[in-house]
Amino acid sequence: MTEKKIKMSEEEVAFSEIIGDLVEQWGFNRHLGRIWSLLFLRPKPLSPSEIQEGLSLSAGSVSSGLSELQTWGVVKRIRMSGDRNFYYEPETRIWKSVSNVLRTREIRILEEADGGLNALVKRLQEKGKEEHADFQVKRIKQIREAMETAHLLFSTLVNGSPLSLPKMSRLFDKFRSF
Secondary structure (H helix, E strand, O other): OOOOOOOOOHHHHHHHHHHHHHHHHOOOOHHHHHHHHHHHHOOOOEOHHHHHHHHOOOHHHHHHHHHHHHHOOOEEEEEOOOOOOEEEEEOOOHHHHHHHHHHHHHHHHHHHHHHHHHHHHHHHHHHOOOOOHHHHHHHHHHHHHHHHHHHHHHHHHHHOOHHHHHHHHHHHHHHHOO
């Protein structure tokens, strides 16, 4: 397959910037959103050099960005028949992309924080009747309960089916009560 010169339209540039800003707000490198958006708006897979040219990024930025996007499951590396080079295409099922991120990042963050809060409660309980210890344990447990509800909500959202909607509604109501 012969590589073509990539020229982005004004609309593609605008979309790329919007998605770049969006993923940056979620704590990711904005180039990840720009790379994904270029792939998403193109009807055929692109090579790393085409992405590099289209977005005016360095080869290193494109390479590391594509690797990270593959890790998150939002971009696939493929081969075109008759061509030795690798090309990339986006995961076009948006919910699958979002749920991959929720599953691998957000849920993990909640689990790590819960472990830290559990250890903190244990330390405070071992201190016994020191000033404010009981009060602090109660407050930390309140945060843990809210986090456990958020964990259940994310898990149900990511792994659920339409039949789990009533459960989601109850979890939202519980979460709002904190």
